Amino acid sequence: MTTKPILPGDGPIEPVELRTALEERYLAYALSTIMHRALPDVRDGMKPVHRRILYAMRELRLNPEGGYIKCAKIVGDVMGNYHPHGDMAIYDALARLAQDFAVRYPLVDGQGNFGNIDGDNPAAGRYTEARMTETAALILEGIDEDTVDFRPNYDGRVEEPVVLPAAFPNLLANGATGIAVGMATSIPPHNVDELCAALLHLIKHPNATIEKLVEMIPGPDFPTGGVIVEPREQILEAYKTGRGGFRVRARWTKEETTRGGYQVVVTEIPYGVQKAKLVEKIADLMSEKKLPLLGDVRDESAEEIRLVLEPKTRAVDPVLLMESLFRLTELDVRVSLNMNVLSNGQIPNVLDLRNVLWQWLEHRIEVLVRRSTHRLQKIEHRLEVLAGYLIAYLNIDEVIRIVRHEDDPKAKLISKFSLSEVQAEAILNLRLRSLSKLEEFEIRAEHDKLSKERRELKQLLKSEELQWEHVAGEVKETREKYSKKTALGKRRSTFDDAPEVEVDLAAALVEKEPVTVILSEKGWVRALKGHQDDLSKLEFKQGDELKRALKAFTTDKLVLFATNGRFFTLEANALPGGRGHGEPLRLMIDLEENHDVAEIFVHDPSRKLLVASTGGYGFIVPEEEVIASTRKGKQILNVTEPEEARVCVPVDGDHVATIGENRKLLIFKLDEVNEMTRGKGVILQRFKDGALSDARVFKKSAGLTWLDSAGREFTLSWSELKEWAGERAQAGKVAPKGFPRSNSFGPRF
Template sequence: MSEKPILPGPDGIEPVNLKEALEERYLKYALSTIMHRALPDVRDGLKPVHRRILYAMHQLRLSPDGGFLKCAKIVGDTMGDYHPHGNQAIYDALARLAQDFAVRYPLIDGQGNFGNIDGDNPAAERYTEARITNTAADLMEGLEEDTVDFRANYDERKQEPVVLPAAFPNLLANGASGIAVGMATNIPPHNADELCVALLHLIKHPNASIEKLVEMIPGPDFPTGGVIVETRESILESYRTGRGSFRIRAKWEKEEAGRGGYQIVVTEIPYQVQKAKLVERIAELLTEKKLPLLGDIRDESAEEIRLVLEPKTRAVDPLLLMESLFRYSELEVRFGLNMNVLSAGQIPGVLSLRDVLWQWLEHRVEVLVRRSQYRLKKIEHRLEVLDGYLVAYLNIDEVIRIVRHEDNPKAKLMSRFKLSEVQADAILNLRLKSLSKLEEIEIRAEHDKLSEEKRNLEELLASESLQWERISSEVKDVRERYSKATALGRRRTSFADAPEIDVDLDAALIEKEPITLILSDKGWVRALKGHVDDLSKLDFKQGDKLKTAVKAHTTDKLLLLATNGKVFTLEASQLPGGRGHGEPVRLMIDLEENHDIAAAFVYQPSRKLLIASTGGYGFVVPEDDIVASTRKGKQVLNVSEPDEARIIVPVPHGADRVAVISDNRKMLVFKLEEVNEMTRGKGVILQRSKGASVLDARVFKRGEGLTWTDAAGRTFTLQWADLKEWVGQRAQSGATVPKGFPRSNSFGPSF
């Protein structure tokens, strides 16, 4: 069923479908925002408000070497003639173009308070003055020579440029940011010298790859410096797709202080980070105790940035201190890349690095052609006038007679000397005093000079290669003016690889000192200072004795294997001191009363261990997978009573054999590859012995032989050739131990 048409109502009121009206109006609003407010033009890198400010200043003749003018006047002219959107918005945009910490190559030279990197606002527009910079002059070079199109302003009283000629690659050099309806743009600033090198390469090699261009433009160059710690692969992908991001860090250095102390001095902070808010935020984190490595922060900045960071103690590693600050504060930020721009001033789209550079070059070619055509017309007009002057000079008496006596001298001159209307008007407009200067030599010299220029322009317009040569020459001129050898052109942002450090803030506060862990038979634990070798003088509670001693450092983690197959983790720095008898280990871990500690050792990342039960079952487990994060421990080996978890020994790198011994003094040697690697379980049978319990194991390299230590501390080694009697396959019972093997049925300490 078709809808009924909406007919006009009484009193001229026309009903409108609300849905269609909203869709149409919102679409118009969206397009207007995208094209006339938020997105920059790829050709001059400017949004309309910036373009209008610069054009208004150009109309006010505010040249780089001229005088300054009150910003209130500039803002007023911009708002009244071109941009009717409120003076504060215009002044904010104008002020930003003058801030050397916000714009890589400022377009406005400001006089007065234009704000600072702390985030303070500029002074009111009535107090500040401005003029354009040389960079802005480059953008408007040739504006009066018909190089770009003009359109009517908002009330059609004046004309404004659709785009600027842009002899400077402003979009990438200064960057841009904006949010439209359904799309946004965010382009970081780059180094003009590097951009010019890439442009020159692109002129010679139009199909240049992104990889080659990124060799010349390695990344952004922010006005506030900083360090980019992004990988090359990520940067390549960002420039290839036009979307991505860059990690920027503050630049810092370590300054030595007295008595072995030091302080960190931050000299450059990331782009668009306000220094005062950064200091305030770090101070808040310090108060909230979220930065335990940091002792204090001071802002000693004057002309240059100088943030002083004092560590909590001298023992704090400066690298760890900075990594913690990078993680929790704006000393490290991520700057997004979204090269969403207007192509040809009308089509929004995300462009790659190559596309942006190429479209700027195409714009410069169009500007060159239009400027050449404009100049050619001027020359042709002047040549025509000079030809007329020459006729007048050669026939001066007749010309004077016609002017004095003829009723229509213009028509008479045209018919008498075959002149054009332009030539006749030029002759009639001559002043009498100029006649004496009209010398034939001067006329012919100017005529020859202009004729030569005309021929050159005609050749230029007819040859694409000559046009690219001219563009190349212009780019070289820009590169020379913005060379890295100049103060303005030098690269400010550096590159570095971010150190791969796992920042453990609690561990970083601990000073590394040697200790000896003492675990008694009844489960009392303590830590003696230093690595103690003579343990004979240790004092224990009545009826208690030494069970195991482990040499470690205060920064270590200690792993405890319980007879129920659980592994517990203790921080060495948290252990009770060596005075007295220590504390019961059960106060630190949740260990059932019917179970005990079977082994204790220092955690080593990336190591592998062989774990086994008295029942003869076991497997290989990565040590990283048995570290427990809670006092409840981590179940690793599944055991059933009466079996217990008793054996845990390291697997040396390159080891290929396992030796297992049981309390019936039977020993078996087999290949390590026969044992499964797991993270939890019962494992496989290592040695089968009826009624006997497996007591110890050792993993070794075949080429080095099997080594054990007796009760007196003497070491014995049995070479592989002498081990043939005990070599077999996993799950066999083995043979009686070698002669002289310790009565304890143990290979001795394994860690």
Template sequence: MSQKPILPDDSPIEPVNLRDALEERYLAYALSTIMGRALPDVRDGLKPVHRRILYAMRELKLDPDSGYKKCAKIVGEVMGNYHPHGDQAIYDALVRLAQDFAVRYPMVDGQGNFGNIDGDNAAAMRYTESRLTETATLLLDGIDDDTVDFRPTYDGTNNEPVVLPAAFPNLLANGSSGIAVGMATNIPPHNAEELCNALLHLIKHPNATIEKLVEYIPGPDFPTGGVIVEPREQILEAYRTGRGGFRLRAKWEREDLGRGGYQIVITEVPYQVQKSKLVERIAELMSERKLPLLGDVRDESAEEIRLVLEPKTRTVDHILLMESLFKLTELEIRFGLNMNVLSGGQIPNVLSLRDVLWQWLEHRIEVLVRRSNHRLQKIEHRLEVLAGYLIAFLNIDEVIRIVRFEDQPKAKLIETFELTDVQAEAILNLRLRALSKLEEIQIRAEHDKLSAERDSLKALLASEDLQWTKVAEEIKETRERYSKKTDLGRRRSSFAETPTIEVDLDQAFVEKEPVTVILSEKGWVRTLKGHVDDLSKLDFKQGDKLKRAFHAHTTDKILMFATNGKFFTLEASQLPGGRGHGEPVRLMVDFEDNHDIVTAFVYQPGRRLLVASTAGYGFIVPEDEVVAATRKGKQVLNVSEPDEAKLVVPVEGDRIATVGDNRRLLIFETQEVNEMTRGKGVILQRFRDGGLSDVKAFDAETGLTWVDSANRTFTMSLDDLADWVGARAQAGRTVPPRFPRSNSFGPAFG
């Protein structure tokens, strides 16, 4: 038997669509998270919890010149009166406002253990004490002068400010981060003096461009320093759109230890990176053999950060060592920029740098106007009272008689002297000691002074220019207080460009030494120490001889071109050395038995190569595209039997010369040859019989050069070669006199 549900008022059950109910409730939760927890207000740069902490501390009279109070009392005050959430959450927010390594301009002056950059937590709130800083008082300045709106607290027993007056550009100066529902914010801290300079420029030039503002605000200024290596174009784009990021590196220097030894000392780590975890991560990578250049890491920090890195050997390049560390550890981070904030405390949106600055200025104008109106009302009230006092002094005997003998002195005073209710009340509250001639003089002086102030306030409220001038004066005072000449205001993060070097950790540990690479006709390869020029005493296996010899270094890559059109890549440091005959290339790379090595040479990034087959087909390929990543090589020139890959030569010039087995020479422009990464290519020269013998690229200005069998060099200018100049794919003409019988221009790679 089913039981009827019991309802409080026994009203009928109303069916509700589950989808609608979920959407309504989740939307309410999302809005609450966005507006009440995660996103800061663009005007004061604070989230509700931080705003409530500062306001509660002000109510407790914890000014910078007062004594400290226990954090437990402050947290209790905040939780009981303004912020009905967990005490630990409130204390964590309070602690962060006091950490000079977490907040660029701390809002709380803490006494006791408030944590450290190693990630250690603060002591319990019953042990720590705190009070407000000068920066916090700037944010709160004028809050009693009706400058901002107040709203009831969660229980309706108190009122709290909707936003703070914020005489300090806190949003950009201290930054903010938070994750809401479907949106997030991440704003880095900036230098206060730079912000003030940009604000003053924006007041003078409301349509200022981002490029101009970035001249004043070149980038963030993190409390832990560091070096910003983000390119200026990317910084401009980030500030223009409100989205982007900044690459931030640790600051380091090289310390020489004598006899060629050195160590790296890190003095600043990136923002929000815990030093102890950073050291642990570096040690972990060393144990995993992922940092072959690093020998040891030590933390010698005391008050100042000092991380010492020792290279594996003294020959390790310090730039290469640091680049490898930046690549693999949090010595380099990317701090994201997402200026998603609440405009007017209501609308979440992503703002540009200019919009953030301008909305803060508009807030300051509103604060100024409200403060001036509030002061004007106070002055008007006081002048009204003073006017009543003056009437009383001029008619003191009659006033005394009325007060002494009339049944309703207040009404009689108003009727007799045409006073207002406020004036009559003030006269009745006068003390006898104030009825002196001296007091009358003081009242007249105060009346004149307040009248002058009233006139100036009315002029201020009537003139927009005067209002902007007043705001500019306040910004200048803030700029002076946070000048870069002061310890708090000095810029901590610097700017630099990243070194233009590629970090190959597999090669980084190889010591750079000169070698000579020897390749034999039968495909045996070896290296000799040093750059050897006299190769007459080289020994080869029976029936074998020298095919190619060239100078290299142990850090170089060696490219080998095979007759099947494939390129193979070998590391010079891994080639066999010693007095033997070396090893067959076939043991090092995989290629078919019926093919052979055409030539070998040192890889040069950025160079262009011309590859060609015996049939006279070829094309130009960037050398970076032929580097092979595996033993199987990289297919570049497509050839089909009986044709084979014949030549590879560097392309450095605007003309190409080809010569065939039939001793016919053709010269044409380099631009007639296609640039590709793989294929058969285009016909370079046509042959009736035989095939392509040699190719050379040269400049028209210097002419065509070749070397004969006696090692003599000949050069012919392009004018002298006019008979051989034509278009690609022609047959050419018989070679000029004294051209080598070998049909070769000489070594292609020197």
């Protein structure tokens, strides 16, 4: 069977460019997603699904003081009347509003299994029941008093609210997340007490700065607690721009156990983290040997979270243990802030903190005006009716006669007593039993009371100042109800600075014990337990003797400076023990046969070093730059044979003293020496013959000190040293009397 092609003019078919059609249809889809699904309204802080759930629950009269009803019934009403989407999507949204670990101030009071922080799903809607909380009732307060606009639902049968009155600052209090087309929103929850404080300040000072508001709202307040470690300046910047984030960490404590051990107990985990997945992730990392400091993890949670972390050894520092976990697990997460919301329910934009608060206040003013206008109309109507009742009471017999005998009593009443249509209708609708109660003083009392209320409402509607006072009063009531003194209002998340700790996992596993490192002239090294002072009984191989001995700890790094200008790094705990003569150093580092170790010392990353060669060249290098990560070491001082690297001394002072093999001493300012990370350096002291023997950095105020061959200490003050003071690169003068024949200032470290 052949299909006849459709030709132009064969029917109501209009040619449309594919690009135009796609643009129009995709734009319609995008707008629908942005406005009717993903982004919350700045006024009530709700997406349509949440607004419809609460409104449907109100229509079902599920008030906080009332009974519960099956969630399946609620979901059915929401889907049938307002939200024509999947029932699971509606039920998931409903269940989340009841989860106290997901919502800071729950809007649904759930009965049954609504899921848990482990990540388990709620029970099916036919098993669970729900009603509204006090907070939800506050958000809906006044909805039947013409406070908000209504629109037809999806099929035009009933009407739904465009926005809720929201006497509760729900957007910031409970936060919101959503992904639309080309944009997203992410607002963490905050503390209502703090929000109300900022709102009251904003009412009093409409031009308040965000800096001032952030003093009152220091940051989010998550339902699961935790510790916010984001720097204050970055929090301020996030609230200023409406974009940013907050680093949140688990709260933990150290618990002592038997035999001097301890365990870490996590009592609060970051917002949005599922505990079961967290424990599973930690266990996986342990099996992959990525958490060498952790020995075991146990979940002992019941009502409260209790996650037990046992260290590998009791020597592991608990702060280091937690820092290693924070870096690799969701015990430390970043909660983003992107205050992308709908203004007036139509305009998607990113607002700063002040704008979010101000637009909520403007909404409350609008609600107040509409509610007052509605009440005023009701009062006007009632006063008109009361005036008619008063006339009827004063002329009761005539009224009864007219009603009984006249063919058109309504028209007769209007003409006889000059009544309005409303008054005549009200009199005709009176029941006989009410006539006995229509006493004059009751009617007048109600009339006076309503007249007074009408005057007050008219004053309120005329005065912006009174309106703001009224809104401030409402905010104060909300603040009192959700005060930090209450269980619900108490702040759960706290603020702290993250400790600046370098996590060296290998070093952290080492127990800190004192050792004495022994290096012999022939390059044999060992580590004796404890800090030894008497080294006279040390034994060496035949023809060998002590070169250097230094006190250290097993957790220290040892830095070696070789005569080829290379630096090598050794771990103190990796050195052979004190039994025997140790091991050759060249088995641990790749040191050339024709070179030797010039200096060995314990690493101090905060220190700087002065390095120099026998040719008199040198420079200053930060000690953290000399650490080598391989056996080959790190080339720092460049030397050309026959010169060799000789001097490596700590920089602690403002002047440098250099001494040559020709016994000439030169003193100059430290500022004249360059700071570098690698190179040959600058000339420190010039020699016609001979070479540089030693150098020392000292403080001018303390003077220059050296040790003689007998170990006695000598110090010359600056006034005695002036003769040798000069500038860098000079030849110097012969050293003072008494200076050691070794041409050395003594031990360098």
